[in-house]
Each structure stands twice: as C-alpha cells, then as structure tokens.
Amino acid sequence: MYFKMGLVEMPSIRMYWEKETRYPPVTEVMSRNRFQLLLSLIHFVDNETVSEETKKDRLWKIRPFLDMFRARCLQTTPAEHQSIDEMMVPYKGKFGNIRQYVRGKPHPWGFKVWARCSVHGILHDFDVYQGKGGDKGANVFGIGGDVVVKLCKTLPKDVGHKIYADNFFTSVELIEKLSEDGFLYAGTVRKNRLAKCNVLEENALKKKGRGSHDFRVESKTNTVCVRWQDSKAVTLMSNYAGPEPMDKARRWDKSKKDYTNVDRPYIIREYNTHMGGVDMLDAHISRCKYSIRTRRWYLILFWHFTSIGVINAWLLYKRDCSLLGITGKSVMKLRQFQSKVAQALIERGTTRKSGRPSLGEETSPKPPKIIRVEPCEDARFDQIAHWPVKRDKRRRCAVCKTIKTDTCCERCDVPLCFNERRNCYKLYHIK
C-alpha cells in the first residue's frame, strides 16, 4: 500500500479514503482504520526486553531492520565504479543529535546517511550517521575518511574497484590507506588537505585561462594531484588517474555566448562520469517515495530504506534486462515496476472486504421487502365478519406454526388451521 501511495501522492494519508479524493488501489486493500492500526503497531524491537547495552546504540529501535537491509544490499554484486557520498533523509522532528543540518541540501534537516553506490544508483552499503561520538570507530582519517574506509571494508580487495568521493572525504592519508588495500581512488580535495603538495595556486591558474591545469605526483605512493581551471579552480587527487589523456569538455562561454570546447584532464572526466551514483539514487527516491508524517523517527528511516529497496530491485532488473538484450519499451519504468511490486505484495494477503462501503461505491439494489401487515388487535378480537376462505396456496398456520393450511381468515388475511384435533382459527380470534 505504501508503494501504491508513492505512485499518487496526497497531502495526508486519510485523503486516500475520502470520497472526493478516493484512490481505489489503496482503499480496496484495507480500511483506513486498519491501515492506521497496523502503522501504529510497527516496531522492530521489543521495547520491554531490550537491554541497556543495546540502548547505547542510538539507532537501537530500528537496528534489526537496518542490519537486515544492509545485509541484502551487500549481496548485490558491486560494479567496478563506486561513489561514496552523503544522503539526507528529511526529518524535522526532535531526536537527540542524530538529526543533522546540512546547508545547501534540498532537505537541510534530517538523518545523514553515508552511502556507497554504483554509477546507476544501486545502493551497495550504507551507514546512518549517529552524530558526534555516535560512531565507536577510531577517528584516524577524519569523519569523512573513516566513512570511506568503513564502507570499503565490505568491498573485495585487490580486484581493482574504483572509489569516488568529494572533498569532504578526500585526504592524502586516506588515499595511502586505500592504496594499501588495493583500491583505486579519485576525488576532489580541499586546499588545506594537500599536505606538502605545491600545485600551482588558483590565482596563477586563473591567469592561464579556462582549461589550463597543473599537477604533481608523489612517487612513493603514486598519488597524483591535479588542479584544473574550469569556471572555478577544482583540485582532485587520485592513485590511478592523472591529467593524461586529455580530452575536450563542452562548456558555455559567457563572453562569446556560445558553447566552447575546453581541455579536460582524464581525472576530471573519470570523476564526473562516475561520481553521481548517490545523487542518482536521491533522484530516484524523490520520484517514488511517499512521506507519511509521523513523530516516530525510526519509521522515517524505515520508509526511506523501503523505497530504496524498490529502487535497488528496479536497477538490478534493468541491469539484467540489459544483459539479456531487452531494450526499449519492454523494460519497465520505475513507476511501472513499483506498481507491479505493490500489486504482487497486496495480492499475497487479499481477503474478503467487510464493513460499510464508502459512499462512492456502487452497491446492487436490494429486492423490495415483502411486508405482511398484522391486523390490529381491535379488529382481530371484535368477532365481526372473520369468515374462513380457501386460498390457492397453503401457508403455515399463524398459531401452531407447524401445520400448513389453505384456510385463511378473510378479514385478517392470516392462515389458520382447523380440524378434528385442533382449532387454531378459534384460538387466534379470542384473547
């Protein structure tokens, strides 16, 4: 039902059941009250039996689900190129210091999740940030560096996986550590993390013009640092990519008011091509997620990761289609795929509908009810003109209820038997 709601978003849950905005794919599955009851009963741990030790984990209320979901993500075969970035799960409620504020994001308030994705957006590994002091790991490479090391632990070493991350994560020490583990890395880097690398200053590069670059190589660790002048100067570090081979990038030239080709180092091309996995996943989520308003913070994460589950499944489906040579309209769009998944899950537990139908529903008209009018007591007992008559059809006697008779009181129109053994006709007309 949640997936169906994601297809047609409404401002509030109740609107799916209201007569003006009724949405049958949701309302035909279950009633509003039942849905809300089930919603109120969603828990991932038994609050009564959970130990104090477990509660030290700030995410203990949803930890079993997160662990299960992460284990599933890890089962997917990782692609060669993996990007690491942060992802915001919108949430404005209050929950300790897990809730973060990230300036410049579409949803600045929310839970911060570190994610490792493929280029297409398949989530392979993640870690929900628990705020300062929340992660018990040693602070060796800074927050960002530690995240990269942690998320790369679940990747096979020395296979040639290429990792991409932005300047929040990159440092010389991190690249050295990844080189030791057999990972290839490329990422933007902040000026204050260049160590002793004396690459050309930004102002000097700007004078050389757009498309110019400078680079340095640390021979001991085989680390390359490239500074490239685009509209702004951007600095990248890598242990496998350098400036060569150069290619051309299409850029808008403000002065000429036309597109122009700008020299671009190889490392920039590599980074731009493979870095957007997490952003791609974010874009997919925004298209299929439905935000159910709740005060229970862990449900926000639950809905978010449930949506990611569908997206991951769809991306894997697309990958399989591609391998099988299925292309074009035969490949389902995300919304089609989501609808099919929802329908399959709904049909597993469909039951007969009971209770009052909503006002909009059509119901078959009932046959008119035959009402037999009982004679009033004054007429029944007045002993005037109660003549017996014979009817074509026999009916059950109104007094003994067992014998069927065709004898009837003409005035009362009531079937009454009358024979040697019993006289229901007389009994009916006397008090």
Next chain:
DNA sequence: GAACCAAGCGAGAGGTAGGA
C-alpha cells in the same frame, strides 16, 4: 399432515467512514 430443504428474516457482533 408430516418431513425435509432452502431461502428469508432479524438481532447482535464487528467493522468502516466521516466528523468532532
């Protein structure tokens, strides 16, 4: 008239939608 069967009826239980 008795027996059997099936449909109808009605009360109570339980569920639903809409509103406060």
Next chain:
DNA sequence: TCCTACCTCTCGCTTGGTTC
C-alpha cells in the same frame, strides 16, 4: 483519538416450496 451512524456478516429462527 473518540464517537456515531451505518454497513456486512453470522447464526438461529421463521417461512415457503416440495414431496410423500
């Protein structure tokens, strides 16, 4: 979240049709 009107479902009883 609670209340209320209104609906369906179930079950026991009633009623009507049929046969002997």
